[in-house]
Amino acid sequence: MQPISLTVNGEKVQAHAEPRTHLGDFLREDQRLTGTHLGCEHGVCGACTVLIDGAPARSCIAFAVACEGREIRTIEGFGEDAVMGQLRIAFNREHALQCGFCTPGMLIAARDLVLRLPDADEQRVRVEMSGNLCRCTGYRGIVRAILSVLELRRAGNDPAIEVKPAQAVPEFKPFEASAPAVAAAGPAVALAAVQKAAGTVIEDEFTVDHPLAKVWEIFGDMPAVAACLPGAEVSEHTPTSLKGKVSTKFGPMKASFAGAAALERDESAKRGAIKGNGTDSLSGSRARGDISYQLFDAGNGRTRVAVAIDYSLQGPLAQFSRGGLVREFVKKMVADFAANLNARLGAPAGAAPAVAPVMTISAGSVLWSWLKKLFGSNS
Amino acid sequence: MKAAAFEYLKPQDVPGAVKALAGSAGDAKPLGGGQSLGPMLNLRLARPKLLVDVSRLEAMRTIEDKGAFWRIGGAVTHSAIEDANLAGCTVMSDVARNIAYRTIRNRGTIGGSLAHADPAADWPLALPALAATIVIAGPAGERSVPAGKFMKGAFATELAEDELVVAVEVPKLSPGARWGYWKFCRKTGEFPEASAAMLMDPERKLARLWVGALDGAPQSLDALAADIAMRGTQAVSETSVSAALDLAVPGQEPVSRRLHVTAVRRAVQKGFN
Amino acid sequence: MSEEHGKPGQGIGARVPRKEDSRHLHGRGQYVSDTVIPGQREVAFLRSPVAHGIIRGIRKPANSEGRVFTRADLAEAKDIVAPSTLPTYKLSGQPPLAHGKVRFVGEPVVMCVARTRAEAEDLCEQVELDIEELPALVDSDVARFEKSNRVHEDWDDNLFLTLSADNGFDALSKKATVVVNREVELSRQAMVPMEGKAVVAYWDERADQLIMYYSTQTPHIVRTGIAQFLGLDEGQVRIIAPDVGGGFGYKVIVHPEELSVAWLAMKYRKPFRWIEDRREHLVSGANARQHHYRLTAYADDKGRLLALDAEITIDGGAYSNWPFTIGLEPGQATGNLPGPYDFQGYRCKTYCVATNKPGFMPYRGVARTGVCFAMELLMDAIARAVDRDPYEVRMENLVRPEQMPYDNVVKKHYDSGNYPAALALAREKFDHSKWAERQKKGEPDGRKIGIGYASYCEQSAHGTSVFATWGLPLVPGYDQSAVKLTPDGGLEVRVGVHSHGQGMETTFAQLAHEILGIDVQKIKITHGDTGTTPYSTGTYASRSIVMAGGATLKACQELIPRIVKIGAFLLGCKEDEARFDKALGVVGPDGRAVELKEICTVWYLRPDRAPLDVDRRGLEVSVSYKPDRDTGAFSYASHAVAVAVDTETGQVEILDYVIAEDCGTLVNPMVVEGQTLGGVAQGIGTAMYEEIQYDANGQPNASTLADYLLPGPTEIPNMRIYHMETPSPYTMYGIKGMGEGGAIAPPAVIFNAVNDALRATGVEVSKTPLTPHRLLEEIERARHQQMPKREAA
Known part of the structure; x- marks a missing residue:
């Protein structure tokens, strides 16, 4: 609990809040101002909109402790406010509410719009209100109500609308561009990702300057292989199994999948697989990853390595629509694995052009610290 | 859907913030407007032990005219940029105006958005195209990185765990410059599925064309940009854009490719209209 | 018949502003989550991360006695079992907390109690679930034939229910000169009331009653259910439904979480509160709309429908709900597919299949959004097959006013109305020729204009006799x-x-x-x-x-x-x-x-x-x-729409949307319009935005409103609505129900318009929602015929 003092609807409030308590919960549960509704708690629906220092904000993703010294105004705090009064009348007349759950947030956003954009037309009203979702009305009544208040206010005010003169854009003169000061970070990773029956498969291939027998040997050395997989730690292993965990960090998201893997080796085909399963205990999410590899003699003492990861993710960490981001993440892991393996085998730089570009890894990432460790031990 | 417990710290100044971040071994996150981090916290996808609130550091809250460029503090909100009329950089307002929703823009900050590095976000695309510079503060003081080098991938940037985006420096456009920005969103305010930004500034010999909303960081299409500088919209066709994307974003599935081709063509078209 | 009309005064037909608005406009609404009973504890549920699996063990944290509960602890609570008198129906017991097996992602497994919700969620994280995964049954077409891997072990397959109808099919289909085949599909979605489920439960010692503040549409039947499942007398249970932030069908069911919290209050005689959050809603409440139709229409060469053959597969999810049962959806689908049309040959086989997803529930419009989508896409396809205007073909197939009251091919009794007049009114107000001209001329920006129509009739106020045929354990009287x-x-x-x-x-x-x-x-x-x-x-x-x-x-x-x-x-x-x-x-x-x-x-x-x-x-x-004749009062409507399709982005913009509707005597035209427009907005969501996809493991891909898109003010057009008033001969004052109708036609009318716009390209879309991605895929496929069909499950 942390002490905070702020102003709520004109009254000074001294209170204590846990840092994790968001402003919406603080207002509803501690201040008993239940007119602020929570519709999604992740900043999309707009039901929890309040004013923070006069500007509409989502109270569900503002933390109460971060509102120290701020002035908060909720739907209960508009008393005789003229614009709010006009909006209330208009909302009732235009049937702009049904179940009423979105209404407080809708009104606070609408009031801001009316004051900020007195000349807004219907399209602008719709765009400006698009951060507030209503599941009942189909928005027509809401839009009409807001337009009627804008109209009312325009009629009452001096209608001096500033007309901006159209600015003439000079004719475009072709030119020879100077080379950009920065080259882009390099092309995006181009590994194929294929949606398969139960997971996504990412395949890669690279060549190392070592004979097949040596490469086959290192693939049999589990700690060495694991060391090439970013974030992997092996706690125990036998020739056919291992236990350990894989820690991942993806922007602000972190997970640590603890589990086991079964190892398969087909000496004659020079083919093998590491089939792992793990659970992130905090989120309850599960990951499965099957890494399979096959080695081919590429001649001149070189070996071509084909690697594929077939992975699937289950549980809360999986339940998002932007699968491309996860694919990108796993692609990077495969590429890192390949690069690390190459490095481990002591391949000269540039031997693996397919994966070199992705070595641009953010400092501070798990991989980065691991690489530092690796290079450190080598030098 | 309540966040896991964390501690909250409001440092007095930038060095204080950097020190707090450095002192917590990767378990701290700077908190700007919290418009991306907040949802991730509530969903317990992010579980830092410490939040370092940088949203009220005065040094990061100013917008300054530096002559050839504007310096915009990292904690300046999108809506402040939307409402500012930055001479030579009014395009910044146009970009800001179309980020998410006003309530989000009232809290969300330009530095926070950059540091978060969502591949579909607006600033990581617009700022490289505007040839902006990102100013980073860390334990050793400030350093600057060209915007095009800042983002390294999805949610990955140049920033170390103990660094902050304190400002962005956006060069002013010449009067004859052309700016085109286009993004395709399934609905207003949501993350785009494809986006592109173009700057043609004859006076400064600057030709920039960037494509965004990829799986990873935005990518530049330099050769095509140079060609547009020479030949205007004539340089832009289905074929030329596809070829440029083949190089910069290989292996896209056909529908995404179609959307990104469209984004590039429309951004250019907007710039020349 | 004009918009905005209303009778003077305050009686039937007057546009009286709502009395309930004031409290909401001042933030004084009273929802369940606003309720605080002193000493109240908060509840959170630990949910299954996998779709299908055997629970091998649940490890509670140390010293969590009285704070962490599994099914074994809830001894006094019975499983939720919804019996049905429908033949072939199989019972599925839904435990309040999963027992033995988990059957969908998000199924509650453990209940945790703490001082705050955040702490209750902390407690959930300390519980370890040992679940042995089984292959998930995700695709109803696969699950239908799968016998060894079953959602419910005590069944011999995965079929909840099979229904069939065959009336005059053979004789009439033989007369057809035109045969049209189509396959159409609706994806799974959630209902998403702005307020999710919510319950505060405590024991009132003086009244000797379990008191529950309960976000429900049906307080009395919920009381019957809670009493039954906890073994209490009904007199010992009181349900209070205060302000409810949207229902749409989601809140007519006794859900396992609500039963679990009721058990807590009964057992511990203390107040407990559980508020469903949005992630819980999207993951555990993805329970609506998923139908698949294989249709064959038999028509004459003018496009007059003679007979219809249909195979309907409904992805029923894991459990049958109480009290409406899983039988309601297939029952309505089979019975309502013929829609507002006059034809006499019908054969239909409907399979309701158990899968590892949340159990299907009745969402606004119930099966009718699906059947209207199927029938109206088919009507346009017939028109295309005979090379006629879909409007004309539709018009000629509608039941005519002089046939009213009309008993259709499945003996539905249409009480009254002038279906062709509604279609004609929609076309007139829509200004068809204006749009047709604009379509011909072409848009300066290259977008393609499309025009669509759809008609439906909506059985409202279903009475005792109708519900009895659906086999429910609880029939309204x-x-x-x-x-x-x-x-x-x-x-x-x-x-x-x-x-x-x-x-x-x-x-x-x-x-x-x-x-x-x-x-x-x-x-x-x-x-x-x-x-x-x-x-x-x-x-x-x-x-x-x-x-x-x-x-x-x-x-x-x-x-x-x-x-x-x-x-x-x-x-x-x-x-x-x-x-x-x-x-x-x-x-x-x-x-x-x-x-x-x-x-x-x-x-x-x-x-x-x-x-x-x-x-x-x-x-x-x-x-x-109840009405003396309780076979229902049929409201009906025709919708007309103009769209612009951007073939470079797959974006569809609705340029105009006209509704011509007849719900009998209007009690309050303003409220009728509000209900209709709100329904249409949800229908547009179904048509274009809302979807929860499942991967091969049965993982849903949407747990936030950033993944699951709800239409906002810019996605819903400024709709125009026109009324007709044909009183029902069977009800007081001729009033008909109309709360669901708006949600029925939008997918049908929008898809028809898009198909019209893209007719020249050979693209014909038939799966909701019409996301830009899905549409572009179709366009790309049409462009390069060799591209294989790839659809997410």
Whole structure:
């Protein structure tokens, strides 16, 4: 609990809040101002909109402790406010509410719009209100109500609308561009990702300057292989199994999948697989990853390595629509694995052009610290 | 859907913030407007032990005219940029105006958005195209990185765990410059599925064309940009854009490719209209 | 028939502003989550991360006695079992907390209790689930034939239910000269009321009752369910449904979480609160709309439909819900597919398949959004096959007004209406020729214009006989209304239905005003509390205004002779010389009148002035009602739409949307419009935005509103709505229900318009939602015919 003092609807409030308590919960549960509704708690629906220092904000993703010294105004705090009064009348007349759950947030956003954009037309009203979702009305009544208040206010005010003169854009003169000061970070990773029956498969291939027998040997050395997989730690292993965990960090998201893997080796085909399963205990999410590899003699003492990861993710960490981001993440892991393996085998730089570009890894990432460790031990 | 417990710290100044971040071994996150981090916290996808609130550091809250460029503090909100009329950089307002929703823009900050590095976000695309510079503060003081080098991938940037985006420096456009920005969103305010930004500034010999909303960081299409500088919209066709994307974003599935081709063509078209 | 019309006054047909608005406009609404009972504890659920698996073990954290609960702890609570009399129906027991197996991602497994919700969630994280995964049954077409891997082990396959119909199919299909095949599909979605499920439960020691503040549309049947599943007398349970932030069908069910929290309050005699958050809703509540149709139409060469052959597969999810059962959806699909059309040959086989997803539940429109989508896409396909205007073909196939009342091919009894007139009205108001011209001319920006029509009829106020055929464990009968005049001449009306946006606090007052003339502001509607209202199965299936509204009208009528008796005595005339006048009160033969208020005062406060033979039942009455013919009152509508399709982005913009509807006598046109427009907005969501995809493991891909897109103000057009009024011959005042209709037609009309726009390209879309991605995929496929069809499951 942390002490905070702020102003709520004109009254000074001294209170204590846990840092994790968001402003919406603080207002509803501690201040008993239940007119602020929570519709999604992740900043999309707009039901929890309040004013923070006069500007509409989502109270569900503002933390109460971060509102120290701020002035908060909720739907209960508009008393005789003229614009709010006009909006209330208009909302009732235009049937702009049904179940009423979105209404407080809708009104606070609408009031801001009316004051900020007195000349807004219907399209602008719709765009400006698009951060507030209503599941009942189909928005027509809401839009009409807001337009009627804008109209009312325009009629009452001096209608001096500033007309901006159209600015003439000079004719475009072709030119020879100077080379950009920065080259882009390099092309995006181009590994194929294929949606398969139960997971996504990412395949890669690279060549190392070592004979097949040596490469086959290192693939049999589990700690060495694991060391090439970013974030992997092996706690125990036998020739056919291992236990350990894989820690991942993806922007602000972190997970640590603890589990086991079964190892398969087909000496004659020079083919093998590491089939792992793990659970992130905090989120309850599960990951499965099957890494399979096959080695081919590429001649001149070189070996071509084909690697594929077939992975699937289950549980809360999986339940998002932007699968491309996860694919990108796993692609990077495969590429890192390949690069690390190459490095481990002591391949000269540039031997693996397919994966070199992705070595641009953010400092501070798990991989980065691991690489530092690796290079450190080598030098 | 309540966040896991964390501690909250409001440092007095930038060095204080950097020190707090450095002192917590990767378990701290700077908190700007919290418009991306907040949802991730509530969903317990992010579980830092410490939040370092940088949203009220005065040094990061100013917008300054530096002559050839504007310096915009990292904690300046999108809506402040939307409402500012930055001479030579009014395009910044146009970009800001179309980020998410006003309530989000009232809290969300330009530095926070950059540091978060969502591949579909607006600033990581617009700022490289505007040839902006990102100013980073860390334990050793400030350093600057060209915007095009800042983002390294999805949610990955140049920033170390103990660094902050304190400002962005956006060069002013010449009067004859052309700016085109286009993004395709399934609905207003949501993350785009494809986006592109173009700057043609004859006076400064600057030709920039960037494509965004990829799986990873935005990518530049330099050769095509140079060609547009020479030949205007004539340089832009289905074929030329596809070829440029083949190089910069290989292996896209056909529908995404179609959307990104469209984004590039429309951004250019907007710039020349 | 114009927009914005309304009768003067406050009675039936008047556009009376809503009485319930004021509290919401001031932030004074009272929702379950606003309720705090001193000492209340918060509840969170740990949910299954996998779709299908055997629970090998659950490890509770140390010292969590009384704070962490599994199914084994809830000994007094029974599994939720919904019986049905439908043949072939298989029972599925849904435990309040998963037991033995988990059957969908998000199924509650462990219940944790703490001082705050955040702490309860912390506690959930300390519980370890050991679940051995089984292959997930995700695709209903696969699960239908799968016998070894089963959602329910005690079954021999994965079929909840199979229904079939065959009326005159063989004879009529033989006469056809044109045969058209189509496959259409609707994706799984969630209902997403802005307020999710919510419950506060405690034991009132003095009343010796389990009191539950419960976000429900149906407080009385929820009470029946909770009492049954906890082994309590119904008298020991009181359900209070305060303000409810949207229902849409999601809140007509007794959900396992609600039962678990009820058990807590019963067991520990303390207050507990659980508020469903948005992630819980999207993951565990993805339970609607997923139908798959294989259709063959048999028509003549003018496009007149002769016979229809259909195979319908419904992805039923894991459990049958109580009390509506999994049988409702296939029952409605099979029975409603023929829609507003006149044809006599029909064969239909409907499979409702168990899969590892949340159990199917009745969402606004129930199966009719699906069947309308199937039938209307087929109607356009027939028109294409015979190379005629879809409008004309549709028009010629509709049931004609002179056929009313009309018994259709499955013996649905269409009570009244002029279906072709609604279609013609839609076309006229839509200004078809304007759009056709614009389509021909082409857009400057290259987008393609498309025009679409769709017609449907909506069975409302389904009565006892209809529900009985769906095999439900609980069949609605008569609805009651208890009305009471107050000493000051006001009126109290108590009904067992619940209003959560439908405006019944206003419309029911209008009905009472229609009979008694009392100012609507002085008429108080009480609903949503089993302790104070008469039994009703509640608000669902577009029934409240006909059923509870009808009962209210009847009850008010029953008061009139009692009022007149007192009035005549006060006027000094005979009863049969006096009459009741809404404005004046009781009027005598000489024109003198005594006000209603005075009559009320006499009965309650001055009985010394009342006649000795006064009707001693007094000025309050409880009346029950259902229409004499209870096969339903059919509302209907035609929708017309113009779209612009951007073939470079797959974006579809709705340029104009016109609704011509007839829901019988309009009680409050403003409320009818609000219900319709809101329904259409949800239908547009179904058509274009809302979807939860499942991967091969049965993982849903949407747990936030950033993944699951709800249409906002820029996605919903400025719709235009026009009314027709054909009273139902069977209901009081000819009123029909209409709460669901808006949500029925939008997918059909939008897809027809898009297919019209893309006709030249050979693209024909038939799977909801029409995301830009899905449309672009179709366009790309048409461009390069070799591209293989790839659809996410």
